[in-house]
Amino acid sequence: MSARMSALDSALHQLDQAVEQLGLDEGMHEMLATPRRSMEVAVPLRRDDGTLKVLKGYRVQHNFSRGPAKGGIRFHPDTDMDEVRALAMWMTWKCALIGIPYGGAKGGVAVDPRLLSRNELERVTRRYASEIMPIIGPEKDIPAPDVGTDEQTMAWMMDTFSAHKGYTVTGVVTGKPVSVGGSEGRGGATSRGVMYAAFSALREAGVDHRGATVAVQGFGKVGGLAAQFLHDAGCLVVAVSDWKGGVYNARGLNPAALLKHLKSGADTVVGFPGTDTITNAELLELDVDILVPAALEGVIHEGNADKVKAFFVVEGANGPTTPDADKVLEGNNVLVVPDVLANSGGVAVSYFEWVQDLQAYFWSEDEVNDRLKALMESAYDQVSTMARERGISLRTAAQTIGVGRVAQAHRTRGLYP
Numbered sequence: 538m539s540a541r542m543s544a545l546d547s548a549l550h551q552l553d554q555a556v557e558q559l560g561l562d563e564g565m566h567e568m569l570a571t572p573r574r575s576m577e578v579a580v581p582l583r584r585d586d587g588t589l590k591v592l593k594g595y596r597v598q599h600n601f602s603r604g605p606a607k608g609g610i611r612f613h614p615d616t617d618m619d620e621v622r623a624l625a626m627w628m629t630w631k632c633a634l635i636g637i638p639y640g641g642a643k644g645g646v647a648v649d650p651r652l653l654s655r656n657e658l659e660r661v662t663r664r665y666a667s668e669i670m671p672i673i674g675p676e677k678d679i680p681a682p683d684v685g686t687d688e689q690t691m692a693w694m695m696d697t698f699s700a701h702k703g704y705t706v707t708g709v710v711t712g713k714p715v716s717v718g719g720s721e722g723r724g725g726a727t728s729r730g731v732m733y734a735a736f737s738a739l740r741e742a743g744v745d746h747r748g749a750t751v752a753v754q755g756f757g758k759v760g761g762l763a764a765q766f767l768h769d770a771g772c773l774v775v776a777v778s779d780w781k782g783g784v785y786n787a788r789g790l791n792p793a794a795l796l797k798h799l800k801s802g803a804d805t806v807v808g809f810p811g812t813d814t815i816t817n818a819e820l821l822e823l824d825v826d827i828l829v830p831a832a833l834e835g836v837i838h839e840g841n842a843d844k845v846k847a848f849f850v851v852e853g854a855n856g857p858t859t860p861d862a863d864k865v866l867e868g869n870n871v872l873v874v875p876d877v878l879a880n881s882g883g884v885a886v887s888y889f890e891w892v893q894d895l896q897a898y899f900w901s902e903d904e905v906n907d908r909l910k911a912l913m914e915s916a917y918d919q920v921s922t923m924a925r926e927r928g929i930s931l932r933t934a935a936q937t938i939g940v941g942r943v944a945q946a947h948r949t950r951g952l953y954p
């Protein structure tokens with residue numbers, strides 16, 4: 538295997554492991570490896586200067602045997618069909634693992650949102666939404682935010698879908714602002730879930746989380762609030778990073794102050810007063826207790842896995858560790874809490890949001906957070922029990938549970954015709 542395995546190679550390799558654990562036949566393996574629907578669309582954009590640029594957009598529905606497809610929309614220059622396929626597959630196992638009635642999907646536009654004006658971003662979002670409209674809807678496929686998109690993107694998507702329908706359809710996307718049918722607690726849900734997953738792992742290992750040192754790669758929607766929640770719970774967050782690089786302070790950073798700094802217009806954490814500058818590569822190799830990769834796929838690979846000194850890797854990002862790296866980390870006794878478990882808080886609360894939208898009846902933030910905690914702790918227990926019983930990694934156990942439930946749904950429904 539190459540040192541830079543693609544996300545799709547990683548996802549298919551992980552599926553192989555789960556299929557082996559479950560003893561599934563070749564036909565079922567092929568069924569689970571193949572997306573049900575893949576759509577590529579042209580997204581023409583009129584730039585503010587009057588010129589026209591045609592972007593590529595994607596939406597992949599990997600599986601809907603357990604319910605409508607669900608998954609985020611990514612705006613990133615490197616997004617392509619294979620990446621979206623991998624991310625959609627991970628969504629299928631994640632939803633099945635945490636027991637919510639969805640299949641997996643993912644979408645994206647190959648564009649760097651940082652290079653677009655707000656008006657251009659709105660036009661890209663609305664055109665992309667109208668291009669994929671034939672296959673999305675509250676009972677078909679429900680998008681959400683991912684890298685490079687946010688609650689404003691979701692508000693524009695919901696508005697575009699509703700304008701075409703002629704009435705308001707809040708349940709078509711999740712991760713919306715609370716003012717237009719979003720859920721309390723959705724904004725911080727993935728990050729809160731990362732914290733619950735980390736604490737479950739530490740508790741099981743008999744380690745007190747108070748005073749535990751943390752490094753977070755990717756100070757975005759997931760990483761930013763994960764750093765803050767971990768800090769607020771008593772951990773010492775010593776390093777965080779973004780696209781430009783990282784900041785380090787052995788005595789601890791103040792994530793809230795860093796978030797405020799970004800909110801007030803800074804485009805990076807680099808250069809924040811009272812911190813030393815480090816690279817993203819250096820951050821991954823810091824001598825900390827907990828490492829939270831919360832940016833992109835494949836950042837821990839064969840070339841650097843041996844240098845990871847953390848005791849726990851808690852995957853806020855999807856697919857940050859390649860299968861080659863998994864082997865090295867396991868050999869070095871680094872406990873990896875896998876993406877489909879560690880970052881499942883986002884889709885869990887997306888599910889709560891969708892349920893609230895369909896019922897037009899909204900819950901308090903405490904209710905949302907309590908349900909999230911119960912769901913994640915139960916998923917962690919199931920995964921760690923299987924891992925112990927079978928002598929396998931948390932990742933293989935998590936994937937085995939998820940894949941097994943999807944295979945079961947296929948068997949129960951039967952094959953049409």
Ligand code: NAD
Pocket residue numbers: 682683684685686727754755756757758759760778779780781817831832833834853854855856880881883884
């Ligand atoms: P985001 O766009 O809000 O943040 C991404 C962060 O990563 C930013 O700080 C960005 O500067 C940084 N980054 C970009 N390129 C980088 C690079 N090469 N090196 C280091 N940092 C880099 O995205 P997000 O929603 O926080 O998503 C982050 C990860 O979490 C993704 O893997 C995503 O699929 C996953 N995830 C997100 C959610 C969610 O609810 N948003 C849920 C589950 C999983």
